[in-house]
Amino acid sequence: MAGRERVMRMSVEQPLWRALAGYRVLTMVYATGLFASAHDQFARPWVAVSYYALLGVWTLATLRKVSGAAHCTKRFLAVDLTIALTGILLTPLADTAARIEDGAPTLPSIWTAGAVLAFAIKGGWRWAAFASTLVAAANLVERSGVPTRDTVHAVLLVWIASIAIGYVVEVARASERTLARALEIEAATRERERLARDIHDGVLQVLAMVQRRGTVLGGEAAALGRMAGEQEVALRTLVSGGLVPPSRVSEDSARGAAVRAVDEPEDASGPVDLRALLAPYAGARVGFAEPGAPVTLAEPAARxxxxxxxxALDNVRAHAGADARAWILVEDEPGQVIVTVRDDGPGIPEGRLAQAEGEGRLGVALSIRGRLRDLGGSAELISVPGQGTEVELKVPKADSAPRGKAERR
Known part of the structure; x- marks a missing residue:
């Protein structure tokens, strides 16, 4: 199967940039409205009018600059903060000393906070601390070094809020990188498990069969069988150590398990009858019990x-012996399909699965449980020594397409 899994990335910053763009426009309108309501009280209203004209044009012309981190350059931030600081320092020139002493707002008013927040979102709390400190210094100069209580409160609010937002942005970025990396690892792990299953179901079992038959035939065939056995061990080690995390490696169908092919339906465009895929497994020593009506699943899930x-049947042949019998039972329930594979073999000795895990065998972990996990289902193995083994496979009918495949391009 070609193609890589697509990892969906999200941006935790984008909502902040959109909010900042709206904040800048609203606060520009607010600052202009404050001036319009008290313009007759200004000592030099033409200074304020000139500044507000510049502020309005700048705010609207730079909306794209605050649409994302890529557009918000250091040069833009420097000019933006300069305009805010200029407005603060021009306030004594435009307004009267009496109004300033009474606590009248500066020309940019709360628009200044938008310039500081742009620093916070772009560069984190250190950039925010730098910008807010310059704003605090400009406010002190504007108040002639004797700020009012309201001015102190406003400066502290901007300083604390911008640093807090900058810190949150840094944490969010780190979390986003961690999540993206985790999704990439998960996607890669699913692809590796799929490759390991394919190798196990095909190459490893063929090599094991060649080794066994070569030993029986002797001569040159024995040498070929020995080489096949060496390659099987090397490939199994590679798969379990390089392709699959060791913690996920578990029981494998042992050497000598026969390879069984299932004919895939010609039409893979819609649901298929699971009974048609399982019927070829029936034989002299494998019973097959099925419902009377079709058991439909999405084609990838059914396959x-x-x-x-x-x-599971390969494991029966490999571990239960040539004389063991097996039964396949298919149950079609309203929300799920249950397939049970039961045998009358000797069962699995206690600790055998843990031992197989250490040997890097993949049958139960990948060929059985791995497949069911990708389908959103489950696989339960019950074995009592002397009483056989039962494997119960459950697949939900809703959204039964394999997860890995559903996410691939």
Missing amino acids: ELAAAVGA
């Missing part, structure tokens, strides 16, 4: 479920 059943 994966049938392959898991095949892997």
Whole structure:
């Protein structure tokens, strides 16, 4: 199967940039409205009018600059903060000393906070601390070094809020990078598990069969079988150590398990009858019990479920002996399909699965449980020594397409 899994990335910053763009426009209108309501009290209203004209043009012309971190350059931030500081320092020139002493707002008013917040979102709390400190210094100069209580409160609010927002942005960025990396690892792990299943179901079992048959035939065939056995061990080690995390490696169908092929339906465009995929497994020593009505599943899910059943039967042939019998039972329930594979073999000795995990065998972990996990289902293995083994495979009918495949391009 070609293609890589697509990892969906999200941006935790984008909502902040959109909010900042709206804040800048609203505060520009607010500052202009404050002046309009008290313009007759200004000592030099033409200074304020000139500044507000510049502020309005700048705010509207730079909306794209605050649409994202890529557009918000250091040069823009420097000019933006300069305009805010200029408005603060021009206030004594435009307004009367009496109004300033009474606590009248500066020309840019709360628009200044937008310039500081742009620093916070772009560069984090250190940039925010730098910008807010310059704003605090400009306010002290504007108040002739004797700020009012309201001025102190406003400066502290901008300083604390901008640093807090800058810190939150840094944490959010780190979390976003961690999440993106985790999604990439998960996607890569799913692809590796799929490759490991394919190798296990095909190459490893063929090599094991060649080794066994070569030993029986002897001569040159024995040498070929020995080489096949060496390659099987090397490939198994590579798969378990390089392709699959060791913690996920578990029981594998042992050497000598026969390879069983399931014919894929010609029409893979819609649901298929699971019974048609499982029927070829029936034989002299494999019973097959099915419902009277079709058991429909999405084609990828049905094929994966049938392959898991095949892997379970391979384990029966490999571990339960040539004389063991097996039964396949299909149950079609309203919300899920249950397939049970039961045998009358000796069962699995206690601790055998843990031992197989250490040996890097993949049958149960990948060929069975891995497939069911990708389908959103489950695989339960119950084995009592002397009483056989039962594998119960459950697949939900809703959204039964394999997760890895659904996310691939």
